[in-house]
Amino acid sequence: xxxxxxxxxxxxxxxxxxxxxxxxxxxESDALTAFRARPLAVVLPENHDEVVAAVRWCAKxxxxxxxxxxxxxxxxxxxxIDGGLLIGLNRMNKLLRLDPQERIAVVEPGFINLQVSNAxxxxxxxxxxxxxxxxxxxxxxxxxxxxxxxxxxxxGMTSNHVLAAKVVLPDGESVVLGSESLExxxxxxxxxxxxxxxxxxxxxxxxxxxxxxxxxxHTVLAAYDTLEKAGEAVAAVVASxxxxxxxxxxxxxxxxxxxxxxxxxxPREARALLIVELEGETPQVEAEARYLDEVIRRSGAYEVxxxxxxxxRLKIWKGRKAAFSAVGRLSPDYIVQDGVVPRSRLGxxxxxIERLSARYGLRVANVFHAGDGNLHPLILYNGRVEGExxxxxxxxxxxxxxxxxxxxxxxxxxxxxxxxxxxxxxxxSETDLTAMRRIRLALDPLELSNxxxxxxxxxxPALRQTGPHPLERAGVISRE
Amino acid sequence: MRVLHPTSPAEVxxxxxxxxxxxxxxxxxxxxxxxxxxxxxxxxxRGLSGxxxxxxxxxxxxxxxxxxxxEVEQLLAQHGQYLPFDPPLVEQGATLGGTVAAGLSGPMRxxxxxxxxxxLGVQFVDGTGQLVRxxxxxxxxxxxxxxxxxxVGSLGRLGLLTELAFKVFPFPxxxxxxxxxxFKLEEALEALYRLAxxxxxxxxxxxxxxxxxxxxxxxxPEALPARLERLTAFVGRAGDLLQGEAETRYWRDLNxxxxxxxxxxKVALTTRHIPALEQALGSxxxxxxxxxxxxxxxxxxxxxxxxxxxxxxSLSGLVLKGSTHQLRIGIDLEQVFGQxxxxxxxxxxxxxxxxxx
Numbered sequence: 001x002x003x004x005x006x007x008x009x010x011x012x013x014x015x016x017x018x019x020x021x022x023x024x025x026x027x028e029s030d031a032l033t034a035f036r037a038r039p040l041a042v043v044l045p046e047n048h049d050e051v052v053a054a055v056r057w058c059a060k061x062x063x064x065x066x067x068x069x070x071x072x073x074x075x076x077x078x079x080x081i082d083g084g085l086l087i088g089l090n091r092m093n094k095l096l097r098l099d100p101q102e103r104i105a106v107v108e109p110g111f112i113n114l115q116v117s118n119a120x121x122x123x124x125x126x127x128x129x130x131x132x133x134x135x136x137x138x139x140x141x142x143x144x145x146x147x148x149x150x151x152x153x154x155x156g157m158t159s160n161h162v163l164a165a166k167v168v169l170p171d172g173e174s175v176v177l178g179s180e181s182l183e184x185x186x187x188x189x190x191x192x193x194x195x196x197x198x199x200x201x202x203x204x205x206x207x208x209x210x211x212x213x214x215x216x217x218h219t220v221l222a223a224y225d226t227l228e229k230a231g232e233a234v235a236a237v238v239a240s241x242x243x244x245x246x247x248x249x250x251x252x253x254x255x256x257x258x259x260x261x262x263x264x265x266x267p268r269e270a271r272a273l274l275i276v277e278l279e280g281e282t283p284q285v286e287a288e289a290r291y292l293d294e295v296i297r298r299s300g301a302y303e304v305x306x307x308x309x310x311x312x313r314l315k316i317w318k319g320r321k322a323a324f325s326a327v328g329r330l331s332p333d334y335i336v337q338d339g340v341v342p343r344s345r346l347g348x349x350x351x352x353i354e355r356l357s358a359r360y361g362l363r364v365a366n367v368f369h370a371g372d373g374n375l376h377p378l379i380l381y382n383g384r385v386e387g388e389x390x391x392x393x394x395x396x397x398x399x400x401x402x403x404x405x406x407x408x409x410x411x412x413x414x415x416x417x418x419x420x421x422x423x424x425x426x427x428x429s430e431t432d433l434t435a436m437r438r439i440r441l442a443l444d445p446l447e448l449s450n451x452x453x454x455x456x457x458x459x460x461p462a463l464r465q466t467g468p469h470p471l472e473r474a475g476v477i478s479r480e
Numbered sequence: 481m482r483v484l485h486p487t488s489p490a491e492v493x494x495x496x497x498x499x500x501x502x503x504x505x506x507x508x509x510x511x512x513x514x515x516x517x518x519x520x521x522x523x524x525x526r527g528l529s530g531x532x533x534x535x536x537x538x539x540x541x542x543x544x545x546x547x548x549x550x551e552v553e554q555l556l557a558q559h560g561q562y563l564p565f566d567p568p569l570v571e572q573g574a575t576l577g578g579t580v581a582a583g584l585s586g587p588m589r590x591x592x593x594x595x596x597x598x599x600l601g602v603q604f605v606d607g608t609g610q611l612v613r614x615x616x617x618x619x620x621x622x623x624x625x626x627x628x629x630x631x632v633g634s635l636g637r638l639g640l641l642t643e644l645a646f647k648v649f650p651f652p653x654x655x656x657x658x659x660x661x662x663f664k665l666e667e668a669l670e671a672l673y674r675l676a677x678x679x680x681x682x683x684x685x686x687x688x689x690x691x692x693x694x695x696x697x698x699x700x701p702e703a704l705p706a707r708l709e710r711l712t713a714f715v716g717r718a719g720d721l722l723q724g725e726a727e728t729r730y731w732r733d734l735n736x737x738x739x740x741x742x743x744x745x746k747v748a749l750t751t752r753h754i755p756a757l758e759q760a761l762g763s764x765x766x767x768x769x770x771x772x773x774x775x776x777x778x779x780x781x782x783x784x785x786x787x788x789x790x791x792x793x794s795l796s797g798l799v800l801k802g803s804t805h806q807l808r809i810g811i812d813l814e815q816v817f818g819q820x821x822x823x824x825x826x827x828x829x830x831x832x833x834x835x836x837x
Contacts, residue, residue, distance in 0.1 A: 102750060123677070124678075124679070145622065148620060152619070152620050154592070157620065159626060160593060160597045175817045176815075179748065180750045182774070183585070183748035183749070183770075183773050183774045184583055184596070184748050185746065185748050185797060185798040185808060185810075185813070186796070186798075186808060186818070187635070188629045188630055188632045188634075189630070189817050191626055191629025191632065192626055192629060192821065193817075194629075212676075212677055215679035238537055238539070239537060241653065281680060283703040283706040283707050284681070284699045284700060286703070287699070287703040291700075340616075340618045344535060373618055373620065374620050409620075409621040409623050411622045413620065413622050415623075416623055416624070424624065427624070428613065428614075428623075429613065431610050431612055432612050432624070433624075434610070435612040435614075436614075436627070438824040440625075441824070442824035443817070
């Protein structure tokens, strides 16, 4: 037995140290299945000290590592590194503390997003960020990638709901960033850490802010015969001074997919569906609903439904939340992008995507957070048809460039990860990226933590290698 | 004392490259933060002023860092919008840049969040003289490191801000304020906790010692009477109602933070710190905002005494006004993470308040 792996074996018992090929297979990829890499080994720590031990081991042997929760990253953020260590955090899945009076929850990184709201529900509280992956995605991953969801315009993203985090830095040192207070008296170090895609370390204990559950919802589903009309309706809602919790649009392809998957009862022939949801105190929501209904009535919707019960509301949302996976029924493979455009450019962006779709001969389904301009074009392709994946990727790239050209962003909530790092220079200058890189190097001079993500090109060329791990070549480690 | 007046990011870059130690000053409304230490060159930032982009339909405003808050708020108000983090010191000439660098929010942060929750993009000059951009100009963005948030509360230590982008929201069409006095602090705190955990949506939830809650409601005018009634019933106690011009004036006056003589100090805390603080703070004029997460305090005594007091409660404070070079008091939140990031952005210590050793 070689030295380095032997040391790892002393740190982690069998069953929590995986290094046989069969054991590694489930960890080779995340939700961005186009990428695949085989880690040297997987460790499954059960507490903070074991994470420290794993990170120190990596620092000692200069082995790059990736922390991973449920592996739902759509940007390849939790893709392992060939020959690196994968630190699986799913066993650190405890709710450490729930304080309904102070309205906070302290969780381990492997705790599931939706479970936070479930735990808080008896106290009339909930955790606001609601990525579509919330039944499976973990808080640790949500934090690393600053996950969004359908309610970001009004409530913000994950970073607006994380109060503090205990973090293992890439050299194995532990720090606490943030506090239980919503306020701060110095630089917002925690704000920098959240969304840093695992490049600054691993959070092992996370303090979340809980919000009181809204008293009443008013959920409207409006059907349109053109996508443009749905887009204009969103602009009209905003112009009316209302601030809905969510505004979502689905196009006909997405509607077809959602219907086939969960039978949400959507009007199937619609070219576009708009979901608008108001929430808040009952008298206020009732008054706002009268304005909203008027705006929707005038927007040219040919059918309008208002959820009359909690069940009807959930049914409306079920179709929307299932839309992604449902598209899988229409096509063997698909790529999903999450670029953002200014809301006023939504119509232009969608028209351009339609044009690109025709030019590339690939179908594109659109499901998007209209309230915050966050697009989600789903590019359908068949990986078994020669050249189709490459065409789909090229089309995806054109859509990202379009978003930047319209004044938006290459990613609203999925993060850069592996997938979009080549597009970072579209959005940021070399100087901007250099400054970010300097921060990264100050915290992780060897670039061990989630190496190869976010920054364009090959990070730290001197440290990158293909083929066997240097320790492997030297006979120090082996893969069996 | 040397004072420079840059009017463009390029001139800020030039000034930083040419001087070994610099400090930025905006409107000078927080003199403890903008008074230079010995040997520091002052960069007077008001020459970098003006709104660059504002489309009310986007809920996004982009402006140069030296733009006075008053100018921004006036423009937003013309379109029925506002800065939801409710920055203080508007009438005293505070600027966007100074507000972000100091990390200051006001009572209405209760509804939607503080300055960190509304900053979208930032452009700044780092300690090497590079002009750096982070974040973006759209309300949702996850690309790159969140440099905009990092700059909130950075006190000019990581970079000098030149341009900022914010998310803005529609201001409620009607507002009303209810002041409810209790006999004892414990009763007021009990009501505060109940309110903060309830679905009642308050724009402000302030506690004024000894035991008065000041609650601000906002929304559609037709719903307000019913909501006020429900609020009073929920608290179980009648209060004094402020509406119309008197209400507007009340909050505008409070925005000046003229609480009393001496140092003006901001303290970050949580509700559960209040009972012990109330025992210790004596007669110092003060106001707790945002359900007890933000305290502004006037301290007319030795600063060291307040420093000790905050330490004993594991709290940190920031001095905004009053003569001192010790800006941050109470517990030291500085640690290796921050030191490394600061060294990355300002390797030569140009923004450090202390002269190089």
